Amino acid sequence: MYRYDQFDHKLVTERVNQFRGQVSRRMSGEMTEDEFKPLRLMNGVYLQLHAYMLRVAVPYGTLSSVQMHKLADIATKYDKGYGHFTTRQNLQYNWPALEDLPKILDELAEVEMHAIQTSGNCIRNVTADQYAGAAADEIDDPRIWSEIIRQWSTFHPEFTFLPRKFKFAVTGCSNDRAAIRVHDIGIELVRGKDGDVAFDIHVGGGQGRTPMIAKLIGEAISREDLLAYLEATLRVYNMSGRRDHLYKSRIKILVHDIGAEEMKRLVEEEFALVKKQGVLQLPQEEVDRIRAYFAAPDFETLDAECPELDAAMASNKRFAAWVNTNTAQHKQAGYTIANISLKPIGGVAGDASDAQMHVVADVAEKYSFSEIRVTHEQNLVLAHVKKSDLLALWETLEANGMGTPNLGLITDQIVCPGLDYCALANARSIPIGQEITERFADLDRQHNIGELKLKISGCINACGHHHVGHIGILGVDKKGTEYYQVTLGGSADEITSVGKIVGRAFTEHEIVDAIETIVEVYLDLRESPDERFLDAYRRVGIAPFKEKLYADN
Amino acid sequence: MAQHSNKLAKIQAVTANRLLDGHVVYFTAEGQWSDWVDDVVLADGKEEADALLAKALPSVETRHIVDPYLFEVDQEDGKMVPKSVREKIRMAGPTIRLDLGKQAAVRS
Numbered sequence: 186m187y188r189y190d191q192f193d194h195k196l197v198t199e200r201v202n203q204f205r206g207q208v209s210r211r212m213s214g215e216m217t218e219d220e221f222k223p224l225r226l227m228n229g230v231y232l233q234l235h236a237y238m239l240r241v242a243v244p245y246g247t248l249s250s251v252q253m254h255k256l257a258d259i260a261t262k263y264d265k266g267y268g269h270f271t272t273r274q275n276l277q278y279n280w281p282a283l284e285d286l287p288k289i290l291d292e293l294a295e296v297e298m299h300a301i302q303t304s305g306n307c308i309r310n311v312t313a314d315q316y317a318g319a320a321a322d323e324i325d326d327p328r329i330w331s332e333i334i335r336q337w338s339t340f341h342p343e344f345t346f347l348p349r350k351f352k353f354a355v356t357g358c359s360n361d362r363a364a365i366r367v368h369d370i371g372i373e374l375v376r377g378k379d380g381d382v383a384f385d386i387h388v389g390g391g392q393g394r395t396p397m398i399a400k401l402i403g404e405a406i407s408r409e410d411l412l413a414y415l416e417a418t419l420r421v422y423n424m425s426g427r428r429d430h431l432y433k434s435r436i437k438i439l440v441h442d443i444g445a446e447e448m449k450r451l452v453e454e455e456f457a458l459v460k461k462q463g464v465l466q467l468p469q470e471e472v473d474r475i476r477a478y479f480a481a482p483d484f485e486t487l488d489a490e491c492p493e494l495d496a497a498m499a500s501n502k503r504f505a506a507w508v509n510t511n512t513a514q515h516k517q518a519g520y521t522i523a524n525i526s527l528k529p530i531g532g533v534a535g536d537a538s539d540a541q542m543h544v545v546a547d548v549a550e551k552y553s554f555s556e557i558r559v560t561h562e563q564n565l566v567l568a569h570v571k572k573s574d575l576l577a578l579w580e581t582l583e584a585n586g587m588g589t590p591n592l593g594l595i596t597d598q599i600v601c602p603g604l605d606y607c608a609l610a611n612a613r614s615i616p617i618g619q620e621i622t623e624r625f626a627d628l629d630r631q632h633n634i635g636e637l638k639l640k641i642s643g644c645i646n647a648c649g650h651h652h653v654g655h656i657g658i659l660g661v662d663k664k665g666t667e668y669y670q671v672t673l674g675g676s677a678d679e680i681t682s683v684g685k686i687v688g689r690a691f692t693e694h695e696i697v698d699a700i701e702t703i704v705e706v707y708l709d710l711r712e713s714p715d716e717r718f719l720d721a722y723r724r725v726g727i728a729p730f731k732e733k734l735y736a737d738n
Numbered sequence: 739m740a741q742h743s744n745k746l747a748k749i750q751a752v753t754a755n756r757l758l759d760g761h762v763v764y765f766t767a768e769g770q771w772s773d774w775v776d777d778v779v780l781a782d783g784k785e786e787a788d789a790l791l792a793k794a795l796p797s798v799e800t801r802h803i804v805d806p807y808l809f810e811v812d813q814e815d816g817k818m819v820p821k822s823v824r825e826k827i828r829m830a831g832p833t834i835r836l837d838l839g840k841q842a843a844v845r846s
Contacts, residue, residue: 235762
């Protein structure tokens, strides 16, 4: 894992001290709320419905056991004993008091954590493929490049007041687990002409009120040019992005308005200038220095087959189901990638108690080189687990409410905090998600349905990624009453698509039945159990679903 | 200033978040801020509501609260309750965690 150098330590410590002074001046009245608000937001502090909320950065979703223990301790000491893992691979506390915030930031800094780049119109915390460094299909470790982007972007003086927030996502392979095409810039690691790692730069994706799929602007950009190309892209946005209209200020609107070709031309023009200056050429030695932090752990030499795992699976159906759904192929023989579901039936998606966080930190230490990943789908990952340790790992997780075998199934939903917490929300998301998990609780039924990504947002800002859910649910407010609009056919993988609205919205009492109807239509029309919901939808379109849902109208 | 009330609202009250902890508070007849919605002072009609909000605003200067605004109030079973789902949730706490928020607290 990356470890802070003297610059990182100084930067974070100075920032905490600055914020301590700002909080003190706010409390003494030297600073008004209007003056304080942008400063607190730059430190990840929002004011939500019931209390302040602190968003802690988890750069590219990677945490150590020590850091996870600290997050748990903060939840106990300063909050209400839990935290919420988000689609930006961050962690949110829902109840901190204003005067405690500098102390929390102090404690985070002790374990090389902070809340910088989690809010404001800057380049936000970079997200990445949660299987980084472990995936069998990876060209290179995306964390190396994410860390380089983090170092370039943190407090970048030119990009501190962009027209709007700016989000990066990086994937190390063509199988996109990081939803790169719905980010302002999505980067895919590819092989360049010389066989070296190169970068495809997708620009102008996003969700919110105007969902857009990013366009491929830069193809196979070389290692030495990566930062210069990103600098050029951000410059074009900073100069030409709209600042007169909040809803039209993201880079996706700029790319849409001027077209991908013109965007590419402007970026190339700026890139030539940046490159000529030469200061942003990325030297191999610097890449090697960062790469060393992400060196593969000390794997044992093991057989790919693991008879004890096979025996355990044969004797324990639920464990076998967990292995089949929640683990993924590792590049090292005898190891596997283990996904920890934060989606128990009837639970709150992405929430973990302080006790659960300690358990995850402990099992990571015991079974996965003390490293944990947060996924944008609000789960956790232990990236390097020996197959022979899987049963012991799962038994601990299961005993602590984190062993649900539902990864990628209908109960493994992305759900935003919604109107239960969020000041921007129009409707509640979490209770709808809970009710759906309870309706589909039967494991055999879930497995029969197969892969189905259901995503719920409580407002059009789309923090719950509903636009790219195979089934998306958007909460809306109609004269003070919550309604739920359904979209079908969205996807955030390498074949990204934006879902289509199926028809009129459903009430709180109708929505779960509507979802069940959609699932039943799919089961009736699929050509075989291997035809996934999304594939079936793409084959037949929206009509059969619409027909059944609104048959009585 | 936040707008969370219907323009045609008849009975309204003023709410805000407390500066120190961000918790929800309500403006009372005594010109104080209470944790409990039962203590709100009501305004009937737009003129009274605007006057009530103006009376609450100095508390921003004295750093008791942030972001005061009007919300619509309704009568249910003889009790005054917020009309919108949003304000009902603010009044009680998260609907999915009944152990948190004001709903979990006992009024002394």
